[in-house]
Amino acid sequence: MNHSRYADLFRTESREHLAEIDAALLALEQRANDPVAIASQVASLFRSTHTIKGMAGAMGYVAVERLSHALETVLDAVRRNTRALDADALELLFDGSDALRHTLDATDVDGGGTITRAVQALLDRLDALSDTMTDDAHPQNAQHVARAASSVANANSAIRGDIFCDARMTDARQVDARAANAAAATPDAPPDRVVEIRLTADCQLKGVRALIVLARLQTLGTVRSMTPAQPLWQLEQFDGILGIVLQSTHTDTDIETAVRSAGDVARVSVRAVEPLVPSKASGAVARTIRMDLSRLDTLLDLVGELVITRDRLLRATDAAVEGGADRMLTRVAHETARLVSALQEEVLQVRMVPVGQVFDRFPRQVRDIARELGKDVQFTCEGRDVELDRSLLDAIGEPIVHLLRNALDHGIEDAAAREQAGKPSTGQLVLRAGRDRSSVVIQVEDDGRGIDRDAIRTRAQLQGIIDAKAGALTDDELLHILAHPGFSTASTVTSISGRGVGVDVVMTRVRALGGTLELETAHGEGSAFTIRLPVTLAIIRALLVRVDAAAYAIPAAHVIEVLEYRPGTIVTSVAGARLPWRDELLPIVRLRERFGLPFSGDETFVAVVESAGRRSALFVDALLSQHDIVVKPLDIARGSLPLFNGATVLGDGTPSLIVDVGSLC
């Protein structure tokens, strides 16, 4: 047996199960009174521990095996109603999951054979619990769960409820949905259908239209999930493409008619949901493979070079054909280019993973932090299925934790303060992900105390970060002050502001990933931080410009317009030199000056760029071309000017730096 390969598989898979265990425990804690949800979560917990036990046994990881076995015994008793799932038992299961994680991590070091004193203590507690349970059957509980199957239908009608609550699909409701999923496996449950809807291009207020579509569907059955999640419909950028999973007894035609009756619907398709996990019992073969991420990275690197070579080939071909070469050459070159593009698309697709892979660890972290801080918080995750490039997803976890921690620590007030402010004592913290054209939007929203603009302004004025005469701050200005590396994060400010710590860290990281950070806040009502990321950062379209002798790449997503500079059009206002453009006066950024080069009078072109709603006029010496470029991450020494956030190699083999537009706007 190839031990190290199996060890890798074991680690990957058991961690996935641990994440499921955490999610199920949290769901159990939140819905302590719902027998249907309890039955479904306990079943899931049992399955996960059982699987880990089986794998650990095969690997010879004694500690992991013993622990998962002890947990499984307790869960089995709960499952068979011979043991009540009270707070003590739940706490023990939480501890057990932690210990399981530690022993799993330790398998790298100790081969999984060591039963530490802590693990032994926990094993004793679990065993003690198991010993007390046989005579201690809880008839009431048993009755509940026996009725569970029949009450699934009731649970469903409970979900149906108010469409707008329903639509938000809180964690709790997803638990209900999962319970309903179990029901879907039984033959008499209404089948799930995927309804895909495209609104007409000229549809007005697409978000509202989507809401009407949703309301029509809800007359036919239960809406189980939606992509994008409903809050994203409200955004201007919502493109009118919806996916809804509907549980309904109606025919596909009925469903389609209902959708069309909502108006402004260009296309509808209705199809049955394919089972997510092929059942092993039915003998179906899982059509997936596990793959080492580094292989995928190598593959992407190769495709990246191929993309560059494609561009060179096309240029060389054009030159050759102009020089009289056979037109056949053009055909072959273009066909090759098409294939390379298709290959690039596929490889990027393979790298996409659902954000749930990272999100699923947050409920547990939020729970722990909230407990530590003594805050009563309900945490909701939305849009777990939204996909993001693997490398981006790995890098974005930490900033999200930062924002969640901030919201818990400084945003959401303690229960007493909330009640005093006339709010429900339980704070709401929402993490949501959604697609928005070519970007992925991740939002952390709380209903806490918000940020005190005036306090921040006063402090920023004292520190000379903003003008002493500055008036009320916009959300955007507020964010820029908070993200200012020099802005004081003294505790007094923090307690007044509710924010202040670490926003610069988040901003830096998000920018390094080619994304933007936005803030919306209302004093007393809460704050929302929105991270916008490119779907992939591996290959982007860029405008190449020349400054002095070198070529620089500006991500095309940020470029609004390029124009030739007409001398004498710059105006000077109180705020400094500005370039009139459309109805605006744009701040001027001379790349020569930023790069420490002498002024030469060569700056004859302007790229109008935008980031997070701010625009600037970038002065460059020349515009070169537009290209797909392969982004290579750039490690910038701390403290250096954050002008660049990556590098690339151009078609002719010369390296080029990628300008961080966010830092210039």
Add this chain to the structure above:
Amino acid sequence: MSRTVLICDDAIFMRTMVGDILQQAGFEIVGEAETGVQAVEKYKLLRPDLVTMDIVMPDMGGIDAVREITKHDPSARVLMCSAMGQQALVVEAIQAGAKDFVVKPFQPSRVLEAVSRVLAA
């Protein structure tokens, strides 16, 4: 018998315009209201087949009026008339019970399409 309509808008201009569009399509305008309060009162009195409702009106806005009307008659058919950029308010109106919406400036064809959807639902 032609279908009856109650038009609610604080601007005479808008009432006239909506009225013209609907009249030409064979509807009977049975009443007009300039405020939310009037809209609710007239609805109770006239029981029209359709209500067109402006969002921003003095003396109870359109959204509250929809809420009141729907409370009184859950089968009421209300079409919201919204301006650009009022997405959030229209959402609220739909939540309050309005059945559909049109966006100003009105295109007669869009208004009539929305009306027929509301009446068919």
